[in-house]
Amino acid sequence: MAEKVDFADLELSRKRLGAGAGGEVRMAKWKDQEIAVKVCEFLTNSLKKNAEREITHLSKINHENVIKVFGTASDDDTNTNYLLMEYLEEGSLHDFLYADNQREYTVEQAVRWAFQCAKGLAHLHSMERPVFHRDIKPQNLLLTNQFENLKICDFGLATDMSNNKSDMRGTPRYMAPEVFKDKKYTDKCDVYSLGIVIWEIMSRKRPYFHLENPENEFAILSAVEMGERPKMDAVRSDCWNGIKHLIECCVDPDPDRRPSMQRIEEYLGDVCVGGQYEDFVHILDDDSVAVVTFHKDASGNRRIMRVDLLRRHWRTVRMTFPIVQREAERLGKVIARETVRAAGDVATETARAAHDGERETRRAERDTEREVSRAAHDGERETRRAAQDVGRETGRAFNKLKKKLRF
């Protein structure tokens, strides 16, 4: 249970960090540190329930990609409750994406955000009593450490397995179709929302911006029900094909066909942990190109991770990658070098294996010879001893018989 903090120890600031249906979030000071405080005035029963849910779930979770809760406080005079949380100084991912003064970010950074979000959610889904967040969207993903680290916040709609009936709450733009159609909630609904979020960070556009009335939530819900999804041609041109494929899998209409959050975490972890990814385009002929993805690990070693062959894409690639020619030449050299090095490694390994094999065979032959001669020697000794025993027994039996017949 969350620690109960004395309201008198809390120094509330006027600075408002944000606001949502659950109340406003303000800066505060507590125990000499800057923190964020969610101010919950229970105007309705459902808001009270949300706040209780948030406290219950957050106080049980301890993960680097989930916001940390310090405790709760209440002011009985005003019937207001406060949720004390760590303060994340860079604000929400939503504010970052749509700020007036927009900062650029790389595709690698976008993948790292996606990975951290998947990591936090995979942790929630694998808890002893799995927790579903149910409201994953950029407003509920907070950034810290120069926009590098991401943490999930706002557990007002979170639920555990005891309740998989949807009350159809959440945000339509990010809501899986089965939530509003069949009123069913599983871990795959968070997977769907994450898919939409990944699309959003790869396009820097609001999902369904292409609809005629993109702010109308009913229009979005009915479009989604008809199979509409954010358009893949809106994602940035340097987005890796694997990530595009991942988005498509996450927003599959059939929840069973969506990957699990653990699987997504593994995949994104493979593509971004401890290193960087670089795509190079290699022109094969007039209408086909190969996109080769290299992974550079923490010590700077480069490894080819994936090669995508794209037919009839050369024209598009030429338009989207102005430096493609130079990169292609560089790549050609790198591939040739890598191939020669790989062939050299294979040859050395084969020779070493052959040599080891020969040595092992010789040693086994020697061991077998030794064993055979030891067994033969033992056998001879045993046979001699047995023959002696038989001789002795026969003599004894003959004497007995002689006595009986009184020779």
Ligand SMILES: Nc1ncnc2c1ncn2[C@@H]1O[C@H](COP(=O)(O)OP(=O)(O)OP(=O)(O)O)[C@@H](O)[C@H]1O
């Ligand atoms: N710990 C924090 N540090 C910094 N900013 C925060 C923090 N918590 C929340 N915020 C800001 O306040 C905004 C609203 O927070 P939050 O989503 O938790 O409120 P809410 O009332 O539950 O919203 P919703 O309407 O989505 O339910 C966030 O989008 C973010 O900009």
